[in-house]
Amino acid sequence: MATSRWTAADEAPQVSPRRRGPVLERAILDAALEQLSTVGWNALTMEGVAAGAQTGKAAVYRRWSSKEELVADALRAGFPHLDRADDHGSLREDLYQLCLRLREAMYSRSGFALRSVLYECDAASAERFHGMVLRRLVEPAQRLFREAVRRGIERGEVRADATADVIFDVIPGLMMFRAKVRGSEWPDEAVAEMIDHVMVPLLRAGTA
Numbered sequence: 001m002a003t004s005r006w007t008a009a010d011e012a013p014q015v016s017p018r019r020r021g022p023v024l025e026r027a028i029l030d031a032a033l034e035q036l037s038t039v040g041w042n043a044l045t046m047e048g049v050a051a052g053a054q055t056g057k058a059a060v061y062r063r064w065s066s067k068e069e070l071v072a073d074a075l076r077a078g079f080p081h082l083d084r085a086d087d088h089g090s091l092r093e094d095l096y097q098l099c100l101r102l103r104e105a106m107y108s109r110s111g112f113a114l115r116s117v118l119y120e121c122d123a124a125s126a127e128r129f130h131g132m133v134l135r136r137l138v139e140p141a142q143r144l145f146r147e148a149v150r151r152g153i154e155r156g157e158v159r160a161d162a163t164a165d166v167i168f169d170v171i172p173g174l175m176m177f178r179a180k181v182r183g184s185e186w187p188d189e190a191v192a193e194m195i196d197h198v199m200v201p202l203l204r205a206g207t208a
Helices: 020-040 046-052 057-063 067-078 091-106 109-120 123-155 165-181 188-203
Strands: none
Touching: 020 046, 020 057, 020 067, 020 109, 046 067, 046 091, 067 109, 067 123, 091 109, 091 123, 091 165, 091 188, 109 123, 109 165, 123 165, 165 188
């Protein structure tokens, strides 16, 4: 199970037991993320989520009939949006800043929660959440990296044929591999090393 760098005291919602509608639903979704990020998928229970949200188990089951449905909605609601690739004036800085944002998403509460699901749940359940990883993390990241590379081509920093799909798998692949297999939390210097020693040489104009 992935271990979190933040504590429940930092994120736990301070809510009244008299909530209804969207306010109660938000508290339940927050409690589900909290459970995933602290006790993990296997130990998460609907009862535990209800207790964390300061409500009754029946209120949870009225909205979600299974743990899988609740967790899917919690992840969708909580995951950061990767929706823009700002222009920082150079390929190197554009890629570096995008990687910092990707790292932030991976190590957000929802990022920890998602990894606990993927590492612990059975194959049938994991298949559902793998699709969410692609839609909410991998595909948006690849789209933003493509945008940064397109700007680099326009500036003359990047060779014109650097558009193969595999190029845009490199950064997400490296970051996920090292996070999962080697336990790296990607400090700033590791991000810079990846950009300076892997991506910029790979993309540089004038290289074959």
